[in-house]
Amino acid sequence: MAGVDIGGTATRVVGWSAGRTVGDAVVSTSSLGQGEPARRVRELWHLVRSVVPAGSAVEAIGIGASGPIDPATGVILNWNTLPWFSGFDVPSLLRSVSGVPVVIENDAVAAAVGEHRVGAGKGARRMLLVTIGTGVGVAFIDGGYPYRGADGGHPEAGHIGVTAETSSCYCGTVGCWEQSASRTRLEAEIHSAGLSLSGTSVVSAAAAARVGDAAAAAAFAAHGGRVGRGLAVLESVYGPTLTVIGGSVSEYLDLLLPGVEESRARAPHFVTGEPIVAVRLGPLAGAIGAAVLAEEGSASPHN
Ligand SMILES: [Zn+2]
Secondary structure, three states, X not given: OEEEEEOOOEEEEEEEEOOEEEEEEEEEHHHHOOOOHHHHHHHHHHHHHHHOOOOOOOOOEEEEEOOOEOXXXXXXXXXXXXXXXXXXXXXXXXXXHHOOOEEEEEHHHHHXXXXXXXXXXXXXXXXXXXXXXXXXXXXXXXXOEEOOOOOOOOOOHHHOEOOOOOOEOOOOOEOEHHHHHOHHHHHHHHHHOOOOOOOOOHHHHHHHHHOOOHHHHHHHHHHHHHHHHHXXXXXXXXXXXXXXXXXXXXXXXXXXXXXXXXXXXXXXXXXXXXXXXXXXXXXXHHHHHHHHHHHXXXXXXXX
């Protein structure tokens, strides 16, 4: 099996066999997006081949992709952050070039399935997964199955309104959780906090916070507060028994939690208070989940 996680910034692939990763690779998504659609998909296939050990066959491929996916056609509809793979039939093209079944799913759902089957959420009855990276993705697993809307899609809950901020979101509304809780926002806040860091990145700020820099710790806690506002709403809606945080920001969950808990404490009657943990599969959660979906042969009209 192979799993592909096509994100707005990076694309990760894993080879998956007998419940474990047998190879993995990461490339920038824009580097795959050169030329005609058929060429982009061929590049994707080459990448898949590169992580499967020599002599092993690829039985099926699962794709987790950022953004909405047309449940009837499997076409990715994310021109905002994934223009290179939107608007054409990636599963069909990949099936033709590889000769194996291809399933496609939203990346947050793929990551949720991965964490639920072999990661931090193993066995959880009601698992909420929130990925925080370039954007904010949400998926919910109930009794082992992804929660879906009437159109088959997953909850686009990164766009619930949680703030009174008036800057508009690309989705067309204002006050979106994604605008206030994404890594992009965290980077902007760290930059504008004027912290004296050895570097300007989130990584440097986290290192400073972990050795006692109060201003850096405060910047993360403030971001945790913004993350927590949305988590509190989703907890009251879904009543999860476990919340798993993924995406690149999950590496800093320990620094965010003081702010997250402050936000949750504001809604004691609605928030379940169940544990919040980081993904166990790390950045590969989406790709592993996609491989698991391919293995299960489920969750897609494109089997
Ligand atoms: Zn929005």
